[in-house]
Amino acid sequence: MANDFSFRSLNPAQRQAVAVLDGPVMILAGAGTGKTRTVTCRIAHMLEKKIPAPEILAVTFTNKAASEMRDRIAGMVTKKAAADMTVCTFHSLCVRLLRGGIDKLGYKKNFSICSHSDQVGLMKQLLVRKGGSDEKVKPDTVLGAISKAKNMGLDPAAIEDDYFAHLAVAYQNELRAQNTVDFDDLLVFAEKVLREHADVRDVFRERYQRVTVDEFQDTNSLQMRLLQQLVGKPYHVCVVGDDDQSIYGWRGAEVANILEFERFFPHPKVIRLEENYRSTHAVLHTANSLIRHNRGRHEKVLRSTRLGGDLVRIVAMPGDDEEAEFIAEEILAGKSAVGRQWEDFAVLFRTNGQSRKLELAMRERKIPYRMVGAQSFYDRREVRDVLAYAQLLVSPEADVPLLRILNAPNRGIGQSTAVLATEWSREHHESVWQALCDPNFTHSIGSKTRHSVEAFIALIAGAKNRIDLKRDNPADVLHALIHEAAYLPWIERGCKTDSERQQRAEGIQSVIDSLRAHTMKGKKLQAFLDDSALASDREDEDLESKQGATLITLHASKGLEFPIVFLVGLEEGYLPHSRSIADGTKDEERRLLYVGITRAQDNLTLTYCAKRIKWGQETGCQPSSFIAELDDTYLDHTSYDDILGAEPSADELSHFFGNLKGMLDDT
């Protein structure tokens, strides 16, 4: 059997996890314990036991995790089996479910999904319209409250603050009127459909008999309820996670789900993977000594399979400039002296803002680097605009994308017209598109604007017609539409630099290319829009495709590993972050640091500064209280001055050798 090899290479705990296929199973997989390998072997084992591939479902949180798991499985089983099973995110699973059954909740099946920026745009409008209280309420605050309510299983109308509740109701009505759902709705509605409609539930339970949930520590209570609907007796469900790596509590993740798994699925088989293959003993010991300070966790002590190792350095820095320069120099020196690749180095930080100085230091020394995250592709203006055009080709009645590009590029339909059209559409309970099409409306506006509106209608309708006829490739239609709208010249005009111009053009082109790739695979335009809506930022195979040292936030680093890791800014207020000190979630910050430390394979350096520039102002810093929690056995406390004092500069070195040579010559 093909799997014999992988089976034998597993350790006893892993082997047990792979062997037990029936009933609830919880795999507590510490950092670097071969989690993904174990899960993929387990799924391969299912196939070996003649479980039909279509019955297998594996749910992840990110698209990246899903595609990684898909790839790993594909390497172990037949092509057909890999294609027949379902490996996807919670959200895309829900989209699939709702495309079939959302009509039961009074939405049309061609609903669209609004992104975060769409949500903000809508909420801004509502705040202006409802402008009840005169204090400035930020859209994100209201949206956050709504999201929290939805994830806790409450009706947004039940939010305590009356004004917020009022906005929440208006928001939800608006989305419904536009046949649009937000990210949270996907889960809320899917759970609702399953709970209230036994027929749908039975179909799903019949279809997916074997459910695996990855990164289970990141599930929130809504996802837990969804899972309960999805999995029926005899509960062939396997969850994999590590409570010590739960770092998404701020968006509702409940460590409780992993701590109380058996409350939901009785008598689970609990398997602990504690053998770490990634890090040296020194790194692991330090990590263990930190996480021990957290209460109420599944006791777990990672054992290292790699003895010894370099000491973990804790370096005191005078300021953030020196910190960045020190690290850049170390990378430079490490690369040439120890013969490492750029890709072997990673610098981890708490907030994106901390990357600026590091980037600068890298650039000065011509060290190639890759920044993970930061400006996300799908938040780029031109990308969102082009996607809005694409969305109109499916349903011009979607107000949000319509309003987005109504005057992008400028075509003489400005804000005032947009407001009039929106108001008219509201009065007549129609979409903005219908308002623009309605002669009764267009006669109420000036003739110049009217002609602009008519031209716009013709532009969109013409392109949509080509789509509906199904004769042309949607990518070609979209390309032609963008060209006809003269979108590129308009966006280019707003650019300051050549490289910006180039970036915009590439953004537009890559949306079209990506649509083409989708339609090549036989997917519909709607499916492309779904994928784009759910595709989040840091998932464009960034890491593999780009070369260089890695600059990355602690959150984004989870699941990755690097031979040499620098973890910067171990200062009170940054790590732990001041906000989490206020929120009383210091435990989570400790886990965040734990995640950071356990990314390191061979060598780890922690740094903290005495001062740092914040908002253009110099501020003093205190060392993180976490430093005192680390066990000293494998620590090397040192400072910037110590290291620079001990290591002579290149000048001093050549001088020294010059003298030496002189002495030798003399003799």
Add this chain to the structure above:
DNA sequence: GACTAACGTTTTTTT
């Protein structure tokens, strides 16, 4: 309706 200038706010993490 478009452009510019001043102002205020931001910096935790993201499906």
Add this chain to the structure above:
DNA sequence: AACGTTAGTC
């Protein structure tokens, strides 16, 4: 320090 928003002007 840098970005986005808003108000004021053409």
